[in-house]
Amino acid sequence: MTKWGFKPVSQPNKRAPVRRRGPKKKAAAKPKAAGAKKSVRKPAAKGKGGKGGGKIRSFLRRWGGLLFKLGLIGLVLGAVGVAYLDAKITRHFEGKRWAIPAKVFARPLEIYDGLKLPEAQLSWELSLLNYRLVNAKQPETGAYTRNGAVFQIGTRGFDTWEGAEKPHQVRFVLDHGRVESLTSDGKTGASVRLEPALVGGIYPAHNEDRVLVKLDQVPKLVTNALIAVEDRDFYSHFGLSPRGIGRALFTNVASGSVRQGGSTLTQQLVKNFYLSSERSLVRKGTEAVMAVLLDAHYSKDEILEAYLNEVYLGQAGKRGIYGFGSASLFYFGQPLRELKAEQVALLIGLVKGPSWYDPRRHPERSLDRRNQVLRTMLEQGVLNDAEYDFAVKKPLGVIKKPLYDDARYPAFLDLIKRQLKQDYQDEDLRSEGLRVFTTLDPWAQEQLEKAVEQQTSQLEKSFGKRLDNLEAAGVITASNTGEVVAMVGGRSFRYEGFNRALDAMRPIGSLAKPPVYLAALEQGFTLASILQDEPLQHKLADGKIWSPENYDKQSHGEVPLVNALANSYNQATVSLALQVGPAKVADVMKRLGAPRPIDPVPALALGSVDLSPFEVAQMYQTIASEGFNTHLRSVRSVLNADGEPLQRYDLEVQQRFAPADIYVLTHAMQEVIRSGTARSTNSFITPDYHLAGKTGTSNDQRDSWFAGFSGNYLGVVWMGRDDNEKTPLTGASGALRVWNQTFSRLALQPLELNQPADVEWVWVDPLQQVQTDAECPGSIEVPMRIESIPEQTIPCNPGGRVFNWFRGLVNPE
Template sequence: MTTSKKTVKKRSRKKKAKKITFKQRLLAFIWSFFWKSSLVFIALMVIAGIYFDKKIERRLEGSTWTLPAQVYARPLLLQPHQSVTKQALISELRMLNYRPVRTVQSAGQFAVQGDRVEIYRRAFDFPQGIAVKEKVIVTFVYNRITSIKNSAGENLATFKLDPLLLARLHSDQIEDRLFVPFEKIPDLFIDTLLLMEDRNYYHHQGISPFAILRAFMVNFKAGYTVQGGSTLTQQLAKNLFLTQERSLWRKFQEAYIALLMDYKYSKDKLLEVYLNEVYLAQNGKTGVYGIGLASDFYFARPINELRIEQIALLVAIIKGPSYYNPRRNPDRALTRRDLVLRLMVENGLINSNDYKYAVADALRLSARSALNKRANPAFISFLHREMKQQLPSSVRKQSGLSIFTSIDPLAQQHAEFAVENGLEKVDKNSQKLLQGAMVVTDRKYAELRAIVSGRDVKFSGFNRALDANRPIGSLVKPAVYLTALEAGYELNSVLNDKQIVLKNSTGQRWQPKNYDRKFRGEVTLEEALYKSLNVPTVNLGMQVGLSNVINTLHKLGVKEKIKAYPSLILGSVSLSPFQVAQMYQPITMQGRYRTLQMIRAITSIEGELLYQRHDRTEQRFSPQAVKKLTDTLHKVATEGTARSLRWRNKGQVFAGKTGTTNNLKDSWFVGFNAREVVTTWVGRDDNNSAKLTGSSGALVLFSTYMKQKK
């Protein structure tokens, strides 16, 4: 072979070698890019997984939400021989949203048959322990309980109803929520939810590829999004961690987080979180999250007491809380609810008979203000102050506190009506310039039962019951007479009722007069008090000594510094209605002092007792002296300045004291019966004359309150 031919063959082989080398290099490059990219992708996935995992742990480990504090009223305690009317018990049950039925079958129901009321109490976790569901029959004779028997026919010494939830305390940064643990969610609710939203929930790993593919095909054919492929786990991932943005990146994050959550937590745990997180309504500025609060918002009852049609409606709303809002779009919501009911019967969740009755029922929603109707700004204001005094900041800031108070919801309702209605009666000019306040306390336990701070009982502005310091007028006189009785004076001791002139340290003259401008010469101590005579009271006060009267006021609970001017004997000292209520508490408790409070106990979200009232009662005055005083205050209501109560409230027995200040600016009355002390003030915010005495103003509000107690 010639040299030239060999050279040609070598070049040919080199060209082939070069071609093979290029292909190999290309393949090598592609392979290198692939595995390096894969490594980078895997690394990014791992990093993203770690990041998402930490977010999931922070959110789902321990307390998932900062829950608002639950504020409860006092539970109604029933006992044989107790003076309680059947109607009062029924009113309490209705306030607690117990359902009247013919035959009591489940918790949250009651039936009335003649003089008997049958009740199926809900279970409740009290600070002292759990009260289980229990059925009892309460029998009445006239206005008194004669017996309480359980379902076994055994007589009970006491029976306590579950307390009314008055309010949820939350800041603007805390969503309103009522947490429901998984075990308390009705099975029918869960089965219906999964039927409508995610039938394979317990069989997929957080995402459903088939559902995603099906949704893609439907949306592709329609040309726009008509169906979603998200599982409940993906919806939860979006609700907890992501925005509502529609993008592939957001969908990727949603799916990835769903896979991680499904791997780390049980299906029941995730379902519990979902049902307590899902948005279901808007209540003013506050969103309604979770089925527990939504059940209260739409139906005013706990989730475990919902009827079939109510469960169907709540599940229907989950699909679109705005679109299927039953208050704004009732027809649309009803159609969706009926669809849910039809699928429930077709899939064997309910029988045909249940379906027939459920689908025939109307929506029957509670009032729009169901979540707001119980809260009263006056007692919420007092609650915050008491919590600040009694509890450290670390306890106050805990999530999900249960606060048990002494507020009596019926007394609160009656007090609100009394202030609104009573002011209408006494406002002679009908200009609505008069304002009023009322404080109702318990004689035995020194607890706040009700508080009203103004004519508009739901207004959360100036709290007159706590902060309106006004001269108390003749309300101070019992302190003067108690000082004298403690010093040895008797009710028949004689006092001068003659013109007197007193001079102060600067030489100014003060000439007190009786309200009727008359002098009686001499009167007994008892007559001077029940007729509220000024001149004999001033004489008595000067005799016992101003410093001693001031000391009595401090022992009664007045904390303000009081100057020793003779005018204080006629009430120049200024106090708020609540301070007056505290001042009269020892008088109504046989001379024993105890600070007026509202909080009974506070428990943590786990049920741990964090606070319980334990202050002691202190005997500060002689019981004998106090009895003489209260006997005379009873005469005030029968023969004295409050004698109009004899015809205003026939058959009711009271003691009390009227108070009127100079120029009729302030009208006061403190009245009490065997159970309650009611402090009432009427006046004007601009401090102009109310043109009312204690008997023509504040007493009318007291009378209106007590008429409702019959």
């Protein structure tokens, strides 16, 4: 790696004897080594006297011996000092130079024919990635054109698990929110990925942020301009530049003020790397020695690369922006290789004073400085006249806010950190420059955030004094694969804090009902089984009498199972749970994915178990993917700093339920939305999607829940108060609103389950438990396991009994 052909790792002292050339290190501490002399002389010259004047010979003769000895001591001391500095230089330069925070990326947006992609989403994603809208035949990398419904994008490309995704010229038609006729570099039938948005980092304690660049990835324009402006003799000097100092001196004297520094890039690097910012002669001297040493040890390119990554270029809150790689993203939202002359000039101008020339806070000053740099670039031949004229007219072009911000999606970051900590040391996450590719879908995330924000404040407004300090949390997953696409941990979702989605353990109320009914279906009940929704007294283990009531304080008599679930009748559900047995219900919950053992008490039927929204999502995930349990995942893969794959998190499923039972249960949960407690959904999303879900309200309305899914997304929303006080909300009037708004903005796929071979749809008269003709009064059509279909079939029976539940209006919950 180094000029000298060795590559120390951590303990340079041990390696000292190996060195063949160059100034001594530890070895030099034992003096008299001839090679040490050259460098030793320098600090002596700078620091204090080693120089004799024109002195009298006799004086020399008298004092010569002593002087010689003193000189020797000085030499030894100097040599020790230099050796120390030299060791210091190599240790830092060759070891791990920087702690590079792990970078966290969202999922890449994948575009292909047939993809549902609302135009609003496409525009938003393009602006999130800072693609520029241009007028051109072929947009360059990082730009796009739009002609009516035809989009053309010059994608950027990025490292992926399976290798590099190259930049492509992509063209497609967006026809009413659907991608068509997509070509990638002229080829059809392909899918292309936009680079994933950087959504955060896992920062080291000192909060230095860096995106490392390698010299061969840095455009010549950047290095040429940097050298032209900061250190013209960089490639010819030995670490110090007497010409540079002279030039600076001349300029400063001529102008009567300090306009130019004479420091070489090497000196600046030394200063940043090893020294404090104190201004003193001693420090200046040390800097000079170290600069010479650095120059002697390492190639110009190595020094330049280190400089490009080290230099301080701005501040984002408590985070320092270091190096051109991160500065490019911070100010322009673009990778360094895409920058134009005027952008390069702005960054190089910042070297002189990142806060003084801050383009966001002092745009005019910054523009002046940029143009001054452009002028120098012209004078030094880095730009020609035409390029200069073009660039100097451009506006600053700085993006309003950085593309990534460690506080943007704190709840999701919290989630991925917890997942990563199972496999990585905290120290590695903060320093090894890992690249973490997550499952976050920023569009879905923003929709969930908006819905939480708007619906909670709407509710507080409409309830006035009866409702304040309302909190909410939510999780959305890809229902088939268990990938978490969005997470909100509270109403202040931009701030790190209590993550309710993961840590608020609340009674799940009626969300426990689907597990009760699933347990019943496994025991041979059908959707047409009749339940008694009557007042009941159940003697508990402690001798107390438990008599649950319905939400509307009424009983509904004989109800088919499907309606009891759709309308969330408590008494019917408790009586069912008692028939099935609480142990069976607890077992079903466990198999669905409940994280802890569940206490098999009768009150379980009404949700007397505390779970977090994330844990509820884990359980409902199993229902939404036809009985297959999948660990909710938030990380897809991790690459190291060089883009090499480290770890991948595979899709794994485990079958926990028979598809037939889930198919039947799902139909009942579709009834919840079609005709039951969640029917308000139909005003937002067409019933053609056949969505399924369940409302949940805990005791005294302390918690408002909704969990529901389409063919591709599952969403769980909780609302309530942190102090666990009562609210006037039910699942339907609270959490469901957030769910409705969010899901109405997602590209949904309809929920159409594959009908298992052992299930058939039949018309049944529940009261008589017989099959009937279609559409008979009092009959319902439900899916049933073939073995539980009633054998007897009778034609329509006009004068039969009429259900209680059919009479009058049903009251949900």
